[in-house]
Amino acid sequence: MLKDITLGQFFPGRSFLHRIDPRTKIIAALLYIVAVFLCDSIMSFIILLAATLALIALSGVPVKIIVKGLKPLIFILAFTTIYNVFFYKGDHILVHWKFITIYLEGVVFALIMGLRIICLLTGSSVLMTYTTSPIMLTDGIERLLSPLNKIKAPVHEFAMMMSIALRFIPTLVEETDKIMCAQKARGADFSSGGLIKRARALIPVLVPLFISAFRRASDLAVAMECRCYRGGSGRTRMTKTHFGARDVILFTATVILGTVIVLSNIYFPIWMI
Amino acid sequence: MSVPFIKVEDLIFTYDDEDSIDKHYVLKNLSLEIEKGSFVCVLGHNGSGKSTFAKLLNMILSPDEGKIYIDGLDITDPEITEDDLFEIRRKVGMVFQNPDNQLVATIVEEDVAFGPENLGVEPSEIRRRVDSALETVGMSEYATHAPHRLSGGQKQRVAIAGIIAMQPECIIFDESTAMLDPQGRAEVMNTIAKLNREQGITVIHITHNMDEAVKADRVVVINEGEVFLDGTPKEVFSNVEKLRRAGLDVPQVTELFYDLSNHGVDLPSDILCEEEGAEILSAWLKK
Numbered sequence: 076m077l078k079d080i081t082l083g084q085f086f087p088g089r090s091f092l093h094r095i096d097p098r099t100k101i102i103a104a105l106l107y108i109v110a111v112f113l114c115d116s117i118m119s120f121i122i123l124l125a126a127t128l129a130l131i132a133l134s135g136v137p138v139k140i141i142v143k144g145l146k147p148l149i150f151i152l153a154f155t156t157i158y159n160v161f162f163y164k165g166d167h168i169l170v171h172w173k174f175i176t177i178y179l180e181g182v183v184f185a186l187i188m189g190l191r192i193i194c195l196l197t198g199s200s201v202l203m204t205y206t207t208s209p210i211m212l213t214d215g216i217e218r219l220l221s222p223l224n225k226i227k228a229p230v231h232e233f234a235m236m237m238s239i240a241l242r243f244i245p246t247l248v249e250e251t252d253k254i255m256c257a258q259k260a261r262g263a264d265f266s267s268g269g270l271i272k273r274a275r276a277l278i279p280v281l282v283p284l285f286i287s288a289f290r291r292a293s294d295l296a297v298a299m300e301c302r303c304y305r306g307g308s309g310r311t312r313m314t315k316t317h318f319g320a321r322d323v324i325l326f327t328a329t330v331i332l333g334t335v336i337v338l339s340n341i342y343f344p345i346w347m348i
Numbered sequence: 349m350s351v352p353f354i355k356v357e358d359l360i361f362t363y364d365d366e367d368s369i370d371k372h373y374v375l376k377n378l379s380l381e382i383e384k385g386s387f388v389c390v391l392g393h394n395g396s397g398k399s400t401f402a403k404l405l406n407m408i409l410s411p412d413e414g415k416i417y418i419d420g421l422d423i424t425d426p427e428i429t430e431d432d433l434f435e436i437r438r439k440v441g442m443v444f445q446n447p448d449n450q451l452v453a454t455i456v457e458e459d460v461a462f463g464p465e466n467l468g469v470e471p472s473e474i475r476r477r478v479d480s481a482l483e484t485v486g487m488s489e490y491a492t493h494a495p496h497r498l499s500g501g502q503k504q505r506v507a508i509a510g511i512i513a514m515q516p517e518c519i520i521f522d523e524s525t526a527m528l529d530p531q532g533r534a535e536v537m538n539t540i541a542k543l544n545r546e547q548g549i550t551v552i553h554i555t556h557n558m559d560e561a562v563k564a565d566r567v568v569v570i571n572e573g574e575v576f577l578d579g580t581p582k583e584v585f586s587n588v589e590k591l592r593r594a595g596l597d598v599p600q601v602t603e604l605f606y607d608l609s610n611h612g613v614d615l616p617s618d619i620l621c622e623e624e625g626a627e628i629l630s631a632w633l634k635k
């Protein structure tokens with residue numbers, strides 16, 4: 076379960092979004108995130124929700140999978156909702172009972188925050204992680220940052236490091252699991268005692284984990300050398316993506332989304348906080 | 349006679365740095381020739397220098413002394429260019445023991461593409477090679493899967509596909525079956541045999557498994573940094589005493605027949621295959 080967090084997300088397919096250049100998707104995701112934070116009125120939220128649903132439809136990823144992907148958010152959502160409902164101060168009292176006062180503004184704000192968080196995660200992951208494999212994604216980052224090569228920034232190395240890190244997360248999570256079981260079998264106790272005692276109990280897990288990670292790293296380096304890896308120069312890619320009509324459509328659509336949201340805030344300022 | 353694909357002359361190698369006093373020679377005076385298209389098994393106890401030898405063959409390590417010729421080219425020549433070096437690594441591919449530590453990508457086909465991408469092959473050609481390599485190892489239907497969800501044998505086949513996609517002439521398997529369960533082992537062994545038979549790829553298979561060694565054309569035993577025994581499986585495994593001295597086992601059938609003939613039973617002592625052994629035994633018992 077934990078090991079699927081980063082990788083289980085990619086959903087191979089050939090949808091509209093799958094076939095867009097990763098660079099466009101990264102930029103579109105950034106624009107989309109800005110748009111989410113610009114939302115301030117009921118009208119703008121309706122537009123944002125419509126845009127998010129449209130993105131899901133364009134990605135071809137089943138809604139069931141997207142809802143499942145939201146599960147880790149439950150705690151954050153519950154926390155922000157409770158916090159805003161009970162502690163946000165406003166003018167319109169909704170409930171007043173003993174020392175608890177709930178204001179209308181608090182409820183509205185909690186709703187807005189919840190919607191924002193859900194849209195933020197859904198929209199950006201549909202644009203990037205669900206429809207772009209990690210290699211394509213880091214490849215996109217590498218190409219977006221390539222102007223930095225001029226000032227001798229190690230852009231290719233950075234992208235390679237990221238994609239290898241992503242590749243090894245599930246392997247290392249699995250290994251942590253195994254080591255913890257092995258230490259438990261020897262009588263280690265990870266679930267009782269105070270913070271310090273628990274932190275100390277983790278040392279016998281971290282030490283073998285680090286040793287094994289270094290061994291893996293050196294094995295991998297040799298294996299990469301054997302496969303003729305010599306850095307970014309002279310390297311080609313199997314899937315050469317190009318900007319096409321689809322990219323223009325997605326980019327224009329996200330720019331329009333941002334503009335429409337700003338305009339709707341100005342012209343339909345209902346429920347503005 | 350044609351030039352051997354790999355020719356190694358008097359290799360000397362040590363991991364110690366140059367001015368340490370008490371040098372531990374991992375390889376000393378190792379000489380060997382390997383013909384194109386052959387299937388060679390390399391045996392030797394742990395720490396006998398097999399992996400070191402493998403890494404010398406594609407210049408991951410370079411020898412202290414001695415010469416290595418790959419396809420006629422002297423790769424120990426100090427003047428060798430970087431392009432020659434990468435050409436050697438393309439020709440002599442290597443598959444390692446732990447399948448997890450040699451896959452770089454999070455999608456099977458992207459991993460297979462890694463080698464050809466490094467070689468600067470055209471995108472459409474990479475696509476073609478990836479598809480055909482996955483087909484060869486029987487992993488086509490997993491092309492878009494994540495490697496960490498595959499079984500050990502499947503991961504190892506993906507690793508092999510990654511090497512095949514570079515169109516090598518020789519593949520070295522460094523204990524590539526050691527971490528696998530019997531089924532994964534069989535999958536990988538079948539793939540290796542197929543590559544050797546159908547594509548004429550020279551195979552150097554380092555293993556501890558005697559039943560795998562029996563299937564090779566030739567068995568080379570390395571001990572204390574030297575070639576200790578060299579010949580067909582029948583020839584090598586008839587030296588039961590010598591192998592035991594080198595810290596190695598022989599296949600169980602061979603051991604049985606060896607002990608029987610040592611005790612004066614009139615049976616051949618060089619039986620490698622269990623079926624063959626069973627037949628001879630039952631014929632002998634009926635007498």
Ligand SMILES: Nc1ncnc2c1ncn2[C@@H]1O[C@H](COP(=O)(O)OP(=O)(O)O)[C@@H](O)[C@H]1O
Pocket residue numbers: 363374392393394395396397398399400401
């Ligand atoms: N990176 C290294 N640094 C120093 N010594 C090493 C290194 N790798 C292997 N050795 C030593 O070299 C010897 C041969 O190792 P190796 O070639 O891995 O043997 P094998 O693969 O046959 O088990 C061993 O004694 C081992 O301890």
Ligand SMILES: [Mg+2]
Pocket residue numbers: 398399400522523
């Ligand atoms: Mg070894």
